[in-house]
Amino acid sequence: MRIGETAAAAGMTAKTLRFYEDRGLLPAADRAPNGYRDYAQETVSRLEFIRRGRTAGLTLAQIGDILSVRDIGEAPCIHVRDLLAKQLRDLDARIAELTALRATVAEFHDAAAAGDPAACDPERICSYL
Amino acid sequence: MRIGETAAAAGMTAKTLRFYEDRGLLPAADRAPNGYRDYAQETVSRLEFIRRGRTAGLTLAQIGDILSVRDIGEAPCIHVRDLLAKQLRDLDARIAELTALRATVAEFHDAAAAGDPAACDPERICSYL
DNA sequence: CGTGACCTTCCACTAAACTGGAAGGTCAAG
């Protein structure tokens, strides 16, 4: 399969496949006599795996790690489970952070909605912030 | 006041002040005869305002907008209120997004915690993802 | 033979908010 066909099968662009190769997520592809990359069918599964990882919010580096564990013949499952656990912790932290920020902004905003715009203290630039 | 002193008073570095000047958040500073920037006391208030804006999650561009409204003599309060409202909407959207992602990841993770690592289907690279 | 749809490589660019470092100027204290 040529690169465009493979990419289309995975819902990506050819550019993205070259980029993944550059980042080590795809092994260097076989080449046809004319120099074109020639992909095996499994490459599509690999790309779909990458997509699922992205959907789970993993970075390409993390997905690359999973793939290299897998590529040396080990089952990456335990590694994947640990990554997912870490991802859960990270998400919880980010959500907590954003929620706290939201509370701060809501306070500012409520004050702004209630306040009198004319009461701006020149010292503070804007009394709402 | 020299740049380092001003920066320290606002809890920032001199580099950051130069950067803010470059981005238009600080007007070009007066210069002492030796070429050093010479800041007025109010600059610290302005920097603290920038800090509050950052704390509220506003971008430097948004803060810059507020500051320029203010600098032409208008009270930026209404503008600020609108920005805060927009910020609230953005935060809610981001939190919802991350919460949805968390649910997806939690599903994967629960499957991984329950599953048998030996059951990896080679076709799928890892049955947990 | 020409055209269009592929493919190749390589380089630059995107957003955000700085940070690091090089090369050099200024100034008060010892």
Add this chain to the structure above:
DNA sequence: CTTGACCTTCCAGTTTAGTGGAAGGTCACG
């Protein structure tokens, strides 16, 4: 006179996941 702590400018790099484009090669079709 030297040392050290400041200051100046300018250039480059950090992070992520690609995207855009230039310049050129390949190939089937008409």
